[in-house]
Amino acid sequence: MTPEGALQAVLAGEHAAIYVYGVLGAQASQSRQPRLYDDLTQSYLVHRKRRDHLTAVIVALHGDPVASEPAYQLPNPASTAAQLVSAARTVEQRMATLYGQLVENSVEEQRRWAISALDECARRVLLFHASPTDFPGLSTPPS
Amino acid sequence: MPGEPLLTRRGALRALGGLGIVVTTTLTGGCDVRSPLSGTPSSGPTGPADLDPDVRTAAAALAAVEHALGAVLATVRVHPSLQARTTGVVAMHRAHRQALADAVPKDVRRASVAPAYTVAGRGAVAVRRLQATELGLVDTLNTLAVRAESGGFARLLASMGAATLQRLPEVAR
Numbered sequence: 146m147t148p149e150g151a152l153q154a155v156l157a158g159e160h161a162a163i164y165v166y167g168v169l170g171a172q173a174s175q176s177r178q179p180r181l182y183d184d185l186t187q188s189y190l191v192h193r194k195r196r197d198h199l200t201a202v203i204v205a206l207h208g209d210p211v212a213s214e215p216a217y218q219l220p221n222p223a224s225t226a227a228q229l230v231s232a233a234r235t236v237e238q239r240m241a242t243l244y245g246q247l248v249e250n251s252v253e254e255q256r257r258w259a260i261s262a263l264d265e266c267a268r269r270v271l272l273f274h275a276s277p278t279d280f281p282g283l284s285t286p287p288s
Numbered sequence: 289m290p291g292e293p294l295l296t297r298r299g300a301l302r303a304l305g306g307l308g309i310v311v312t313t314t315l316t317g318g319c320d321v322r323s324p325l326s327g328t329p330s331s332g333p334t335g336p337a338d339l340d341p342d343v344r345t346a347a348a349a350l351a352a353v354e355h356a357l358g359a360v361l362a363t364v365r366v367h368p369s370l371q372a373r374t375t376g377v378v379a380m381h382r383a384h385r386q387a388l389a390d391a392v393p394k395d396v397r398r399a400s401v402a403p404a405y406t407v408a409g410r411g412a413v414a415v416r417r418l419q420a421t422e423l424g425l426v427d428t429l430n431t432l433a434v435r436a437e438s439g440g441f442a443r444l445l446a447s448m449g450a451a452t453l454q455r456l457p458e459v460a461r
Contacts, residue, residue, distance in 0.1 A: 241450070248446045249439035260430050260446045267450035277376060277454035279383040282447040287387040 151250035152203050153211045155243040159196040160213035162236045169229045184272045230273045237270035245282030342441055345432050346391040352428040357381035359405040359421045363414050366407040377455040384448045419459050426452045
């Protein structure tokens with residue numbers, strides 16, 4: 146994979162993440178599920194900021210940032226609190242893998258940024274009741 | 289004095305579960321980058337200065353992981369009540385050690401000596417020191433990940449840093 150390919154792949158992932166978090170946030174109740182509502186809202190903002198950063202990086206490299214799709218398939222119906230949590234967990238796990246891919250295909254400052262994004266996904270997934278894993282961000286853990 | 293040959297490709301790929309961390313394309317030149325884990329046989333290093341840079345990085349990462357593992361085990365020996373909350377982090381450090389060990393020649397491993405770890409007598413202080421050690425490991429792994437020449441190896445190191453970060457709340461409990 147080329148470095149720009151990795152950037153575009155993670156940007157495409159961020160577009161999807163923002164869409165999904167938008168739906169999840171709309172489904173959560175701020176009064177009845179304040180903690181979940183806050184976690185979803187913060188996650189949405191984090192992913193939006195990363196999307197903006199990736200877009201700027203690709204433009205600076207004279208690339209054409211991949212556009213967002215009009216809609217994305219949700220990981221589940223997102224109609225219960227458990228489903229909202231599960232969907233958010235899936236988003237963070239998928240983004241961790243994409244950021245791992247970006248680490249692999251970048252150097253210096255860009256790699257440093259990708260590492261911090263991977264760390265953030267690894268931390269954030271715990272908010273949504275994931276268990277720690279030994280190799281977050283790898284497509285295939287070493288045996 | 290001739291050193292051991294670098295790890296064979298078969299051994300490296302076995303250690304990494306066929307992850308295939310061999311070569312990547314970098315931004316700097318679009319050239320393949322050597323990986324210590326691709327196992328090109330050589331006449332062997334004569335000292336640290338002759339080592340492949342990523343073998344040096346792997347040795348540093350391995351030393352840092354072994355130091356953290358030693359710190360946890362020493363802490364639990366003095367404070368057995370901490371065993372339950374450190375089971376996960378011990379298993380993780382062992383998995384990381386296993387992932388790195390095959391990439392570092394034995395004579396290089398023997399040459400590096402981890403600093404002694406002192407366990408505090410009070411449990412709360414011992415936990416804080418352990419947290420600081422784990423945080424230090426995260427920083428070290430991330431720094432080494434930035435430094436790594438092989439992209440796949442960088443990804444492995446970054447993954448290990450992220451995993452260590454995930455375990456911090458367990459240690460702090």
